[in-house]
Structure formats: C-alpha cells, structure tokens
Amino acid sequence: MSTVEQKNVETVTAFIEDISNQSALDRTDQFFAGQMVEAFTDRRYIIDDILVQREKVIARILMEGTHKGIFAGNEPTGITVKATQFREFRVVDGKIAEHHGWFDTGTLLPQIQAPSI
Numbered sequence: 140m141s142t143v144e145q146k147n148v149e150t151v152t153a154f155i156e157d158i159s160n161q162s163a164l165d166r167t168d169q170f171f172a173g174q175m176v177e178a179f180t181d182r183r184y185i186i187d188d189i190l191v192q193r194e195k196v197i198a199r200i201l202m203e204g205t206h207k208g209i210f211a212g213n214e215p216t217g218i219t220v221k222a223t224q225f226r227e228f229r230v231v232d233g234k235i236a237e238h239h240g241w242f243d244t245g246t247l248l249p250q251i252q253a254p255s256i
Contacts (some may be wrong), residue, residue: 142160144191144192145191148189148191150196151226154228154237155184155186164202164224164226169241172242173208174208178206178209178215179220184200186198186199187200191226194229194231196229196238197228198226198228199223199227200224202224203220204219206250206251206254208216212214213248213252220241220247220251221249221250222242222247223242223246226240227240227254
C-alpha cells in the first residue's frame with residue numbers, strides 16, 4: 140500500500156470513528172435511511188474492513204443498535220441488532236471529497252420481524 144493510500148485509509152477511519160460524523164453515516168439514498176435514525180437511537184458504527192485503491196476507499200461498517208422505534212412497519216422489539224453498511228469514499232488531498240452509503244436491510248429486517256407461525 141502506498142503512503143497516499145495509507146493516509147486515505149487513516150482519513151476515512153478517523154471520519155468514521157468521530158462520533159460527530161454519525162449523522163453523515165446515517166444518510167443514504169435508501170428508502171429506510173430516515174427510519175434507521177429514529178428506530179435505532181443508540182446505534183454505533185464499527186469498522187469491519189477497509190479496501191483502498193488510490194483515492195477510492197471502501198469501508199464495510201457494522202452498525203449495532205437496539206430496536207427502539209418503528210422500522211419498516213415493525214414495532215419496537217427491544218432487540219439488539221447488527222447490520223452491515225457499506226461506504227464508498229473519495230479522498231483528495233487528504234480530505235473526503237465525496238461519499239455514498241448503503242446498508243443491508245436484508246439482514247436487518249429478519250432480526251426484528253416476528254417469527255412466522
């Protein structure tokens with residue numbers, strides 16, 4: 140890994156680990172993004188893996204939180220859930236120029252839905 144790539148990883152890691160950036164990690168273009176904020180008020184983000192190629196940094200982030208509000212029509216369960224989020228960052232001159240995010244509702248929803256009878 141080049142020095143520039145290592146610095147880009149460090150920039151992204153610092154961004155993700157800084158609690159003041161949490162609202163940026165909550166925003167995605169996905170339909171349920173707003174509900175995520177309201178339903179999992181104690182959510183926290185943990186870096187699971189990072190890949191870098193020049194100015195592009197991809198982070199796989201584990202979101203953990205307690206289901207305390209309505210999410211996708213599911214009433215609060217009080218269950219602690221884990222879901223994966225992916226973020227793609229572009230780092231230019233040591234600064235994040237842009238980033239996009241997606242979270243995995245396919246593994247989140249079964250954790251909070253009532254079991255079928």
